[in-house]
Amino acid sequence: MESAISDHLKCPRTLTRRVPDGYQPPFPMWVGRADEEVQQVVMGYLGVQFRGDAQRPAALRAMRDMVAGFDLPDGPLHYDLTHHVDNQGHENLMIVGYWKDIAAHHRWLQLPTVADWWASDERLSEGLGYFREIVAPRAEQFETLYAFQDALPGVGAVMGGISGEINEHGYWGSMRERFPISQTDWMQPSGELRVLSGDPAAGGRVIVQGHDNIALIRSGQDWADAETAERNLYLDEILPTLQDGMDFLRDNGQSVGCYSNRFVRNIDLDGNFLDLSYNIGHWGSLDQLERWAESHPTHLRIFTTFFRVAASLSKLRLYHEVSVFDARDQRYEYINCHPQTGMLRDAQPPQ
């Protein structure tokens, strides 16, 4: 059995683990492995917001233009596309791109095609909303967990490898212990989520400044190849409870420290739904995410179901990735989005 923490990221511990040295997890799970050259990854969530069927074709065109931009030099190594309806009744198309080299991402961002498109005044008058939420965790600031070992989604797709069975899972607090930085650091938040420029209520352009140790979870479900029994397990037994939990966080997230919660369904370039989905949740701290996961009845129920079926799953693919970031490694930018979008709801007005 391996540690979730790669050898090159191990260091003398100043913080102890929650379980004894001889701990054995109840079922196997795996983590993504990257080599030493991967020092910081970039997760770029780009969005198009629209309302009503009349705007759909233009929104899909905008999404496809963004995807075309990924083919430019230094574009992301991996991406996927999603759709969700938010609690203001707006639809949102999101693209997440993953880079394993922050310098390449920076060069891509500076390309005139990309930079000028975001800066152009035309974006203000097209009737669509646009946003980009870009975060860059260092290698010691993120963890992954997969119930399968091939074709890793999300950040795993750019890590390049997969571990053997890992030790740090199957108990509350294990997600934290898979973060290399948890060996020496509590990942406590400091600072404030703040509007840097613009006014969310007025629309137009708004930039939000993040704070240290905002946490982001992507928790995914893939039932595309699942056969009848596993499909029914997911769609009839797990999904209704998961949906309740996601609705709770979308509508009441502020009360538990969740800045933004989106339960998104993967789509193709034409907007057709695929049998994959995931949650994108931004949290004020890793602690608050942990408290929700270990106490909310919805997550407890699906967690227990998973423990019952984990060892026998074959085609239902469940996974998550969690990261924390320094304030300077986050960028949240909104153009003509409604004031409940993403980080806008909880960002404090400028001083």
Ligand code: HEM
């Ligand atoms: C199909 C949906 C889901 C299932 C079956 C599921 C199940 C599980 C299981 C079995 C674990 C423990 C894994 C291990 O350590 O071996 C876990 C951990 C966790 N889950 Fe979920 N989960 C789901 C969705 C979510 C969502 C949407 C969130 C978003 C907030 C979430 C948040 C967490 C967190 C934060 C942990 C880590 C807890 C810790 O280690 O202290 N889960 N989940």
